[in-house]
Amino acid sequence: MYSLLNTPLEVSPSKPLPVVIIGNGPSGICLSYLLSGNIPYIKRDSVHPHPILQRKLEETPAVSIVDQNLEYLSEGLEGRSHSPVALLLDVLLRPDTDFSGTEESVLTWWHEAKRVIPHLVLGKNLPGGAWHSIEGSMITLSQGDWMGLPDLQFKDWMSKKRRGLRNNRATAADIAQYYQHYVAKKGLKKNFICGTVVTYVKKVSPDANSSYEQQDSDINSSFCSSSVKPMEDDHTTCRSLFQVDGLAKTINGSQQQFSVYAENVILATGTYDSPSLLGVKGETLSFVHHKLSALEEAVKNKDLDMMSDPILIVGAGLTAADAILFAHHCNIPVIHAFRRRVNDPGLIFNQLPKMMYPEYHKVHQMMKEQSIACSGPYECYVSLPEHHILSFKEDKKCIFQDKNGHQKAYNISMAFILIGSNPNLTFLPSNGMDLAMDNEQPVNPKRNPIDVDPFTYECIHEKGLYAIGPLAGDNFVRFVQGGALAVASSLLKKANKNPP
Ligand SMILES: Cc1cc2nc3c(=O)[nH]c(=O)nc-3n(C[C@H](O)[C@H](O)[C@H](O)COP(=O)(O)OP(=O)(O)OC[C@H]3O[C@@H](n4cnc5c(N)ncnc54)[C@H](O)[C@@H]3O)c2cc1C
Numbered sequence: 083m084y085s086l087l088n089t090p091l092e093v094s095p096s097k098p099l100p101v102v103i104i105g106n107g108p109s110g111i112c113l114s115y116l117l118s119g120n121i122p123y124i125k126r127d128s129v130h131p132h133p134i135l136q137r138k139l140e141e142t143p144a145v146s147i148v149d150q151n152l153e154y155l156s157e158g159l160e161g162r163s164h165s166p167v168a169l170l171l172d173v174l175l176r177p178d179t180d181f182s183g184t185e186e187s188v189l190t191w192w193h194e195a196k197r198v199i200p201h202l203v204l205g206k207n208l209p210g211g212a213w214h215s216i217e218g219s220m221i222t223l224s225q226g227d228w229m230g231l232p233d234l235q236f237k238d239w240m241s242k243k244r245r246g247l248r249n250n251r252a253t254a255a256d257i258a259q260y261y262q263h264y265v266a267k268k269g270l271k272k273n274f275i276c277g278t279v280v281t282y283v284k285k286v287s288p289d290a291n292s293s294y295e296q297q298d299s300d301i302n303s304s305f306c307s308s309s310v311k312p313m314e315d316d317h318t319t320c321r322s323l324f325q326v327d328g329l330a331k332t333i334n335g336s337q338q339q340f341s342v343y344a345e346n347v348i349l350a351t352g353t354y355d356s357p358s359l360l361g362v363k364g365e366t367l368s369f370v371h372h373k374l375s376a377l378e379e380a381v382k383n384k385d386l387d388m389m390s391d392p393i394l395i396v397g398a399g400l401t402a403a404d405a406i407l408f409a410h411h412c413n414i415p416v417i418h419a420f421r422r423r424v425n426d427p428g429l430i431f432n433q434l435p436k437m438m439y440p441e442y443h444k445v446h447q448m449m450k451e452q453s454i455a456c457s458g459p460y461e462c463y464v465s466l467p468e469h470h471i472l473s474f475k476e477d478k479k480c481i482f483q484d485k486n487g488h489q490k491a492y493n494i495s496m497a498f499i500l501i502g503s504n505p506n507l508t509f510l511p512s513n514g515m516d517l518a519m520d521n522e523q524p525v526n527p528k529r530n531p532i533d534v535d536p537f538t539y540e541c542i543h544e545k546g547l548y549a550i551g552p553l554a555g556d557n558f559v560r561f562v563q564g565g566a567l568a569v570a571s572s573l574l575k576k577a578n579k580n581p582p
Contacts, residue, residue: 098323098343100577101201104280104509105350107211109551109562110203111261112231113348114270116570119198120191120233122147122174128188131178134158139188147174147189148571152537166536168556168564175232176560179225191233199573202342203270204278204328210261212354217374218255220404221441223434226252228560231264239263249438277331278340280509283347285322285544324546328509346576348569349514349549353527355506360396360499364474370497374405377498381412388413388462391495394480396471398422399430402500403445410463417492419466419482424450471499505553517541517549531555538572539565548572 101117103110123146130136138155147155156166161180163169177185207214222229226247230236239260240247265271324347329337357372359365371377377393380386386393395405398420409416422429424446431446449465451458468485475481479491505525507514518525519533521543532549533542539554541547550556550565 094343098345099202100199100344101346101348101573102324102326102342102344103201103203103348103350104205104283104326105211105348105352105551106203106205106207106209106274106276107213107350107352107551108229108231108261108559109350109352109556109566110205110211110348111209111265111270112563113350113550113566113569114201114203114265114273115232115268116148116566117199117201117573118268118270118273119194119196120268121194121197122189122191122232122567124174125188125190130174130188131183131185132159132173135173146192147171148567148574152568152571156537163556163558163561163564165554165556165561165564167539167568168561171564171567172560175563176227179227189232197574199570199577201273202344203274204280204326205274205276206279208258208262208276209265209270209274210258212352213254213258213261215354215373215375216254216258217378217404217408218253218258220254221248221251222254222257223251223400223439224558224560225250228558229257229260231261232563234264234267236260249440251438275330278328279330280326280328282325282327282509284325284511285546286325286343287322322546346546346548346573349507349510349532349547349553350551351505351507351553353505353552354503356504357499358502358504360471360501362471362473364476365499367474367476369478369495370474370499372499374401374408374498374500377405377408377496380496381408381414386412386414386495388415390414391478391493392417392462392464394419394492394494394497395500396420396497397500397502398449399500399502400442401502402498403431403442405498405500406445406448406463407441413462415462417464417466417494418449419469419471420449421468421470424453424465424467517543517547525553527552527555527557534565537568539568540572 103113124139124143130139142150152167152170156170159166159169159173161169174189175187177188226236226240229252240256245256265274323343323345325341325343326347327341330340332338392415393409394417395402396419406416406418431442434442436443448460448463452460452463453465453467466482469482472481472483472489474497478494480494480497481489481491483489507525514525514532515521517532518530520530523530525532532553534540534549534554535542539548539550541549548569550569551562554565556562556565
């Protein structure tokens with residue numbers, strides 16, 4: 083059982099926590115591991131296949147990676163991420179994985195008690211983040227090995243559990259279980275408080291203790307209220323603190339407000355919490371859903387079966403494809419609507435190798451071969467390419483418009499709008515927009531991530547605040563870990579926790 087609140091969670095402003103991490107997914111877990119005094123060194127006698135990196139690593143073999151110059155080490159590395167530190171940690175953990183190699187990590191992890199930075203990890207669900215919300219039977223896009231966290235290989239955990247990978251890929255349920263196991267095995271449980279939702283983060287002055295209650299509670303105001311001193315880089319001078327408020331589930335099931343103070347706050351809240359909306363009339367009707375889990379729920383509750391009116395699935399990404407596969411498996415009739423052409427080269431299916439992802443290619447084939455314009459071999463499925471949804475009606479009719487402006491109506495039983503999701507940063511002033519690369523647009527992992535220093539992941543626009551994971555533009559588990567390394571390195575320097 084993970085800790086729910088059994089005592090009031092109060093951290094006073096006079097004795098703030100060094101670090102609060104918001105979000106308990108892979109990013110938060112990996113950072114907690116590093117802040118718990120687990121320090122990476124290069125294994126003696128290891129030889130990295132990247133000759134330039136190997137030469138650099140030989141220069142200071144006794145210095146841990148967190149204490150080295152990350153900019154220097156990562157310079158010139160290339161790969162599937164734009165973040166140099168993400169590439170660095172990935173290539174140290176999985177030296178030749180992009181060339182289908184299986185060479186072991188060149189890192190060894192030492193526990194150094196003096197370098198522990200006390201911290202709390204707050205999260206809505208169990209440790210594992212988004213992986214507890216993703217349908218358990220879904221197969222990962224990434225290879226199983228790329229889902230692992232430092233110093234506990236995913237494949238070793240799988241073989242201990244006597245479970246196998248499918249086409250080198252794992253199920254979301256296995257991944258979620260592995261992350262929970264990781265937290266327990268690495269002794270991190272004490273840092274995690276599950277069942278907590280952060281509702282408010284604000285910068286406050288440490289010497290304004292008595293005025294905390296009077297702080298402006300308008301979360302749309304900017305980060306700094308006028309009474310707050312600007313945070314300084316030098317930790318010996320007077321710094322501001324962050325006030326982190328939220329609601330926590332207690333052991334007896336009730337909810338309790340909490341308030342903690344921290345010198346540094348790490349945003350690791352991912353981007354899976356707020357599904358994107360179409361913004362059309364009737365979208366809030368009860369038969370219209372925005373999560374794949376609602377489809378599974380409906381099947382489980384026997385609200386849907388092969389005799390039902392078709393369900394509508396909107397979207398042409400992998401979650402929509404997962405929904406189609408699930409419905410197909412249960413013989414539930416599907417109408418599948420999406421805005422793009424079936425042959426649009428930008429469709430995700432065109433970017434996935436056929437051999438590794440046969441199921442997604444099958445969906446793409448169905449989209450092409452069984453459209454409204456031509457009937458194909460697939461039962462219980464019809465695709466509506468280049469169609470927009472105009473509205474949903476109370477009598478469960480959905481009105482569509484095709485590319486020529488023609489409108490049509492279909493009876494449906496339920497609708498599932500699976501067109502992506504957005505981060506939910508309502509707990510930050512101006513929904514975190516002030517922190518984004520373009521501070522006039524909402525934060526978006528692909529188009530407008532939070533603007534961070536690439537070697538510390540500290541927010542450019544707010545010192546003491548850091549962002550990791552998709553919020554900072556790192557969208558895959560193998561790459562979110564580099565952000566955690568950068569943050570740990572920065573915090574160790576700030577805390578003056580120099581190597582022993
Ligand atoms: C359907 C799907 C399939 C995917 N497949 C892959 C794949 O194959 N390979 C891969 O590498 N990546 C995949 N990803 C991406 C992967 O999920 C993310 O890269 C990864 O989970 C990011 O980790 P994180 O810790 O930054 O965020 P998350 O895993 O999203 O965890 C953040 C957690 O913080 C919680 N949180 C948010 N706001 C608050 C708050 N205010 N208070 C408290 N807690 C809060 C959230 O509820 C969540 O549990 C997939 C994502 C989805 C949605």
